[in-house]
Amino acid sequence: MPTERVSYGGWENCYRLFNDDVELIVTADVGPRIIRFGFIGDENEFAEFEEQLGLSGGDEWRIYGGHRLWHAPEARPRTYAPDNEPVDVSAKDNSLLAVQPVERLTGIQKEMQIELPQGGTHVVVIHRLRNFNLWSVELAAWALSVMAPGGRAILPQPPFIPHEEKLLPARAMAIWHYTDMSDSRWRWGRKFIILRQDVNNAKPLKLGVANHEGWLAYARNGHLFIKRHKHFDGMPYPDFGCSAEVFTNERMLELETLSPLKRIEHGECIEHVEHWFLFKGIHVGEDEDEIESQLKPLLEQTQQLSTWQE
Numbered sequence: 263m264p265t266e267r268v269s270y271g272g273w274e275n276c277y278r279l280f281n282d283d284v285e286l287i288v289t290a291d292v293g294p295r296i297i298r299f300g301f302i303g304d305e306n307e308f309a310e311f312e313e314q315l316g317l318s319g320g321d322e323w324r325i326y327g328g329h330r331l332w333h334a335p336e337a338r339p340r341t342y343a344p345d346n347e348p349v350d351v352s353a354k355d356n357s358l359l360a361v362q363p364v365e366r367l368t369g370i371q372k373e374m375q376i377e378l379p380q381g382g383t384h385v386v387v388i389h390r391l392r393n394f395n396l397w398s399v400e401l402a403a404w405a406l407s408v409m410a411p412g413g414r415a416i417l418p419q420p421p422f423i424p425h426e427e428k429l430l431p432a433r434a435m436a437i438w439h440y441t442d443m444s445d446s447r448w449r450w451g452r453k454f455i456i457l458r459q460d461v462n463n464a465k466p467l468k469l470g471v472a473n474h475e476g477w478l479a480y481a482r483n484g485h486l487f488i489k490r491h492k493h494f495d496g497m498p499y500p501d502f503g504c505s506a507e508v509f510t511n512e513r514m515l516e517l518e519t520l521s522p523l524k525r526i527e528h529g530e531c532i533e534h535v536e537h538w539f540l541f542k543g544i545h546v547g548e549d550e551d552e553i554e555s556q557l558k559p560l561l562e563q564t565q566q567l568s569t570w571q572e
Contacts, residue, residue: 307487
């Protein structure tokens with residue numbers, strides 16, 4: 263079984279899931295959280311916040327780094343319920359299951375199921391939110407990957423169709439009050455929206471889209487991280503209909519996907535699936551045609567490997 267119990271980042275109780283190509287590390291002292299994902303012997307694709315590594319307990323929410331699960335729409339204090347307590351982590355075959363105690367603040371329980379085949383870099387992450395309140399709750403599962411600084415997020419644009427061929431809009435897009443669309447970290451292209459992480463610019467930026475294409479990417483140091491999700495047409499999403507969002511500041515960049523909004527009764531669960539892929543030796547250029555030529559075969563490959571439960 264390709265799992266082992268390890269210490270990492272000051273946390274004594276972590277679990278490593280690995281094959282010959284990549285590894286993931288899931289914390290058991292806090293979470294549920296995937297604190298590391300990367301090639302064996304290579305750097306972490308996720309950001310780590312060194313001043314918070316190894317901490318646990320307390321009522322203050324900490325970002326820690328890595329990949330986490332929230333519930334949307336975003337609101338204080340609900341969304342920021344601390345995940346500082348130990349979680350139950352169990353290993354089975356090629357997977358780990360991390361289950362959080364029911365949040366005292368919200369009555370919601372979070373869990374992540376992480377599956378890694380024996381070879382390759384394809385990871386399946388199944389996010390679940392379960393309602394333990396005595397009343398129904400409307401929410402969406404919100405999966406956030408906190409990417410290491412210095413890279414570029416790539417969001418697909420809808421297919422370009424000339425004005426005379428189609429008059430109706432292509433999709434919804436949400437802009438936050440603090441987002442400056444003239445900021446030089448943006449590139450608004452015909453085929454892609456690109457957001458560059460800049461360690462020297464502390465101003466936050468955020469954008470959300472109805473991501474019908476179902477993928478997001480992050481290019482950094484010759485590595486390319488692609489995560490896929492399913493957009494369900496005709497279903498309600500948070501934030502004016504957003505199924506994918508990006509956020510950045512001077513320390514990191516987040517690739518975020520969301521499930522549709524759903525009202526769940528006591529004991530019911532929302533499930534949201536992401537498929538992750540990691541490639542090396544991919545040097546994404548600046549020209550949109552060059553970016554497309556790099557991405558196209560990888561997107562076709564990852565599309566074939568991603569399967570969804572309707």
